[in-house]
Amino acid sequence: MKHKLFFIGLALSLMVTDTYAQTAITWKQATAAGYTYKYVTGDPTHSRFYTLKNGLTVILSPTNKQPRIQAYIAVKAGSKTDPATHTGLAHYLEHMMFKGTDKYGTQDWTKEKPLLDKIDALYEQYNSTTDEAKRKQIYKEIDKTSGEAAKFSIANEYDKMMAAMGGQGTNAFTSFEQTVYTDDIPSASLDKFLALQGERFRSPVLRIFHTELEAVYEEKNRTLDDDGRKVIETTFEKLFPNNNYGKQTTIGTVEHLKNPSLNAIRNYYYTYYVPNNMGVIFSGDFNPDVVIKKIDQTFSFMKAKPVPAYTFKPEVPITSPIKADVYGPNPENLTITFRFPGASTRDARLLNLMGSMLTNGKAGLFDLDLVKKQKLLSASAGSYNLKDYSVLLMRGNPVKGQSLDDVRTLMLSELAKLRRGEFSDDLIKSIVNNTKKEIIEGNESYSNRANNLQNDFTTGIDWRTEIATVNELSTITKAQIVEFANKYLNENNYVIVYKHQGEDKNIQKIDKPAITPVDVNNTAQSTFLQHIGSIPANTVKPVWLDFQKDIQRAKAGSAQLLAVQNKDNSIFRLYFRYEMGSWNNKLLPIAAQYIQYLGTKTKTAEDFSKGFYKIASSFNIGTASESTTVSFTGLQENFAATVKLYEDLLANCQPDEEALTALKGRLKKSRENAKLNKGAIAQALISYAQYGESNPFNNVLTDAEIDAITSDDLIKILHSLNSYKHTELYYGPLTAQAAATSLAALHKTPTMFAAYPAKKDFKRINTDANRVLFANYDMVQAEIYWIRNEGAYDAAQAPKIELFNNYFGTGGMSSVVFQTIRESKALAYSTGAVYSSPSKKEDQYYFMSYVGTQADKLNESIVSMNELLNIMPESEKAVIDAKENMRKSIETERITQDGILFSFLAAQRLGLDYDARKTTFESLDKLSFAQINAFHDQTLKGKPYTYCIVASDKRVSDKDLKQYGELIKPDMKLLFGY
Structure with a gap:
């Protein structure tokens, strides 16, 4: 599970004057299948x-691009409504909503309940006790009783049921205003999903609590880092x-977590x-007349009941800058924020526009x-809208x-330009054009639709x-923006936070409690799980790609063009794909950056940015x-103009020594x-583990080589x-031939292409002995990676590897x-x-596992992971669920748009001319636990590993590290190549 602190987006929304909206784009009411709903005229999402x-809000946005549904169940309760004495509570609850009820997640509720009641009482004692010796004794009893209760529980039955029905993205998040539960399901599994959700929200049981609480401790420690x-x-x-928003944090205080x-x-x-405080939001392939009845029944x-209103004392105006300092190991930076009215106001909508005018x-x-x-x-600026207030964050x-004060001066000087109206007269019109495109692109995604609807609801x-x-x-004018900027932005009414690079002397840490591992009973099944499995689901036939039929081909000059036609809207996406990169020329990525600062003899770099x-x-x-x-991306009507702009810049760009000097410094x-x-640092260690001292990560220019670069x-x-x-790849309204004809005139290619520069190849090294690569970093946690290089690629192994991954390490909570x-x-x-497959047939497999843990749990974590690498626990039911998840996921996956083109290129790199999903799908019935266990034993059991560890040397000792292999502490110059 995750919790959202915030999301800073530059999505343009909500610029509406009430008068216009009432006359042009309005709410309407309709009735269908016995249910009355509202809708907005002109809504491209067709949302009802x-x-x-009982007051439950249901929002349905049907579309049939693929046979799946993005489902959100949202509650208008987040950290803002946490009790002051129990901060972090909404987030706790979010985690516990995956633990089951008296019908699932338990083997014997009558025996489990008395023990859970006892745990409740013990926590109340623990909560009210201040004597540390007594607290330890109570916690020891909590740990003991939790172990007894866990014998009757079944961990992660929710996730197992979701996996078996083909669910993906099962998760949840908690933020200031909301707690939201997310699932992506096959449309055919809707009845199963609703039956599970109805039970989930009927009467949740807070079981397996103390180990989940420890996971929240770990999450808190991650925030401290x-x-x-x-x-x-x-x-x-x-x-x-x-x-x-400011008095409490989403994850809560250390004291309350304890x-x-x-x-x-x-x-x-x-x-x-x-x-009356919840919403069910669906976007996907369904009939809303049918689905609304099912949701109602579920x-x-x-029963509706009054919900306490959140009240607060209004914030007083800021009359002088409020300054704060934050310290930590990351690089220094500066944050400046201004306070605005809440998300539903017109001022918040104007703020969104103003944020886009800045960035x-x-x-x-x-x-x-x-x-x-x-x-x-x-540098960036954007609006962040909350219910009570909004924020301009820079x-x-x-x-x-x-200096950071230099940064402040530069950013505030741009606000002064807004107040004086020193910005392009056509900037707002340009924003309109880009918003048009963004809305079209955004509506293509089920999850984007559902998320927008959820956010507005909460x-x-x-x-x-x-x-609208x-x-x-x-309708917004330059004069209105100037007036708005002068109203809200001045040189004194902001908060400024200086982030310094250095030791945080105030950092806290949650000490490791004594926890006895609990039973997860992963082979057990509740009768409710069996009931969900028995609910019928419609059969869905998979759709395979046929690279010959699904991709149109043409010649654009001397280049091959691969195309998929967009028959839905006016968006185009175009790609020129070169099979050369930084391994061919280390200067290539520098040149790719340099071009954005260049102009031609007739246009400046700024002209090109504005032009696009x-x-x-x-x-x-x-x-x-x-x-x-x-x-490239844009509207088809501007296809030619887009390519012309690029070709002009590429062919005619002029050296700019001042820009190059600045780029070198940056x-x-x-x-x-x-x-x-x-x-x-972790990436550098992993690359070292895979390739040795000379590796792709440190295959970069030295400082001296950067200094020597010329324009x-x-x-x-x-x-x-x-x-x-x-190769030219095109997704858009034109046919391949029409696109090729257009491109041939716009994008000139030679009769004979030049040979690529010689490429430096890197080969993975043999993992022949246990080694520990350690990097010191000032942090509370320890990041631990197990790395092992494996054998050559074999396409026939793909189904087995995918099932192994799903069962062993990538299958979510189950x-x-x-x-x-x-x-x-x-x-x-x-x-x-x-167990990671290569992207091209000449490469090797490699294995990687990961644990992010408190430094004082490092030894326990390594021992526990090593046990799994040597002996894989058996659960035939979990294998069946993993296979069903794969089966239903493949059945309902639809690779469309330019995804078809990139799937073809990916297959080509592996030496395949077919859709590999078909092979995996047809192999599922033949796969068993015995086969993936044999694969596990053959590739992982008793094998040497390279441990890549990032941690503080104040919290982790060399003595501990050396017990796992030869200890190597590469210096930063070796790791990074400079």
């Missing part, structure tokens, strides 16, 4: 809004001293999990003045030699305003190790920052790019690794394992 007799989260929590604390109350959690459930048992990725003030001109390493990262935003976005954006944004198009050059892809600063990032070096690469062989490491032993919040 029902309110059932997250500098970005610390910045946001500090920002909100200063911005909202009167509102729980003193949970199951009674308080239960009371919270019955207070807020009531139908949830009609729920839209191409032509915003921050984009052009701070990023394009390389005055900052990075972030900046300094270049080398720049934050109180009128869906009508979403639908494009029309209403054009004005026609709602974009291009990007992405360089990987062995390939480079130039990608590259060096980014590289310095990478050495302060634990994720980058001519990079310009030569750009000017010659079209001379190399490349996988062996998750159930053992997290559910039974409470050693980690995040854990998993995968």
Whole structure:
């Protein structure tokens, strides 16, 4: 499970004047199949809004692109409504909603219940006791009783049922305003899904609590290692001293995590999990007239009751900058925020527009003045809308030699330009064009539709305003934006948080409690699980790709064009794919960055950015190790203009020495920052483990080589790019031949392509002995990776490997690794394992498993994972569920649009000319536990591994590490190559 702190998006929505919306885009009412619903005229999502007799909101958005449904069940209760004495409670409850009821998750409810009641009472004693010796004694009794109760429980039956019906993305998140439960299901499994949800929300049981609580401890510790989260929590604390946005955090305080109350959690459930405070949101392939009746029947048992209104003292205006400092190991940065009215107000809608005027990725003030001109390493601004208040959030990262106060001055100077109206007169019109495209693209995704509907439901935003976005954006004038900026943005009314690189002396840590592993009983089944399995589901026939029939082919000059026609809308996506990358030329990724700062003799770099944004198009050059892809997206009406702009820039770009000097500085600063990032350090260790000291991760330019780069070096690469062989991929309204004809005139290719530069190849090394690669990092947790290189690719092994992964390490909460490491032993919040297949036939397999745990659990975690690598627990039922999940997932998967083109390229790299899913699907019935167990024993059992560990050397000793293999501590220069 996860919890969302926030999402900063630049999605443009809700720019609506009430008068216009009432006359042009309005709410209407209709009745069908005996149910009355509301809808918005002109809504491309065709969403229906029902309110059932018990107050439950149901929002249905039907579309039949693939036979699946994205389902959200949302509760208008999050950390904002946590009791002040039990912060983090909504998030606790979210975790516990996966534990079952008196009908599932238990083998014998009559025997389990008295023990759970006893645990309840013990936690109340524990909660109210301050004497540490007594607390330890009570906890010892909690641990003992929990072990007894666990003998009657069945862990993760919810996830097992979801897996068996073909569910994907089973998860949940908690934020300020909401707790949301998410599942992606086959349409054919709807009856099973609803039966499970009805039971899930009938009377949840808080079982297997103390190990789940420990997982939340681990989650809390992860936040203590997250500098970005610390910045946001500090920002909100200063911005909202009167509102729980700032007074409480989603995950809660350490003190409250140590003193949970199951009674308080239960009371919270019955207070807020009531139908008039909940919404069921579906987007996907279904008949709404049929589905609304099923949902009504499922949830009609729920009774409406008054929900306590959240009240707060309004925030007082900020009259002088409120400053705060945050410390941590990550690179320094600056965050500035301004407070605005809540999400449903017109001012919040204007804020969304203003945020896009600052940052839209191409032509915003921050984009052009701070990023394009390389005055900052990075800079962004965006709106974040909550029910009670909204926020303009701006972030900046300094270049080398720049102070955080310099960053502040630069960002605030852009706001001054807004107040003075110093921005392009056609910027708003450009935003309209881009919003048009974004809405079309967004509506293609089931999950995007459902998420937008869920967000508006839980934050109180009128869906009508979403639908009126494009029309209403054009009514906003430059004068209105200037007036708005002057009303809300001045030089004194903000919160500013300085994130310094250094030791956080205030960091807390939750100590490891003594937990005895509990039984997960993974072979047991409740009668309810059997009932869900017996509910009929419609048969769905899989659809395989036929690369010959599904892909149109044509010649565009000397290049081959592969195309899939878009018959749904006016969006096009175009790609030029080169089979060369940084392994061919280390300067290639530098040139790909350099081009964004260049102009021609007749146009500046800013002209090109504005030009692409004005026609709602974009291009990007992405360089990987062995390939480079130039990608374009836009509206078909602007296809020719898009390609012409790019071709003009590529062929005629001129050197800019000032831009190159700035780029070199930014590259060096980014590289310095990478050495302060634990994720980058882990990647460096993993690459070292797989390839040795010289590896793809450190295959980069040295500082001296960066200094030696000339503009001519990079310009030569750009000017010659079209001379190399490349495949053109097109998804759009045109046929392949029409697209090829158009491209042949726009994108000139030589008669004979130039040969690619020689490529440096990297080979994985043999994992012949246990080794420990350790990197020191100031953190509470320890990140542990097991790496083992395996044999050559064999397409015939694919079905077995996929089933093994699903069963062992990638199958969500029901996988062996998750159930053992997290559910039974409470050693980690995040854990998993995968036997990874190569992307091309010449490469090898490799195995990787992972545990993110408290440093004082490192030894236990390693021992526990090693046990699983040597002996894989057996559950024939779990294998059957894994096979059913794979079967239903493949049956209902529809690879469409440009996904067809990239599937073809992926198959081609593996030497395949067919859809490999068909082979996997047809092999499922023949696979058994015995086969995947034999695979496990052959590839993993008793084998040596390289342990890659990122942790603090103050919390992890060399003595501990050396017991697992030869200890190697590579220095940062070796790991990073500079």
